[in-house]
Amino acid sequence: MKKKILYIEDNEQNLYLVKFLMEKHGYEVSAAMDGQEGIDSAAQLRPDLILLDIQLPHMDGYSVARKLRANPDLAGIPIVAVTSYAMAGDRDKALSAGCNGYIEKPINPDTFMRQVEQHLACREE
Template identity: 40%
Template sequence: MAKRVLVVEDNELNLKLFCDLLRAHDFATEPVRDGREAVEKARAFAPDLIVMDIQLPHVSGLELIEQIKRDAELQATPIMAVTAYAGREDEDRIRAAGADAYVSKPISVARFVGEVSALL
């Protein structure tokens, strides 16, 4: 059975790119455009991995990562943060929130797929 990846990304082009890449590597994907729906969708989809944009409208990806890591149902699910924030402090902050991996935008396809594979 295919591994399941929840993709939380508000930018349509990035969302399509991430989902297409993951599907091309035989992952089942569930796209989430609105971060306010991310936790509920994660509970319903039961993903093996969550790909999380950090810059989202309404709620930040950092807040969502912290919320997911406090959730008994979801806390063991690995999270890969994907963001345009590329500074060392940004990565430290994202990892401190609970992200298991970090990929900066624009993404390297090989690095993106490699990080996903490493987490699963």
């Protein structure tokens, strides 16, 4: 059974690249283009992992992560921030909002899958 990944991302190029990489490795990828759509999709899909951009229209990724964590049905799903916010403190801000991990953009296709799979492995333990 394919693992389901939800990627909440408003940039089509980033979405295409991540979707391509994930599908090539056998994952089923769904996309949401903004925070509210992402929250609604997460509730409907119950993905194995959520990849979350921080710079989203209408609601930033920190707010999305907090809302996902506040929903008991979704609280156990790992959330990984995938963001170009790479200043000191940004990782801590993402983690304190409820993210389990943090991957900087631009993503490195050689290490991205390994980083993602570490978070999926944590969920299976």
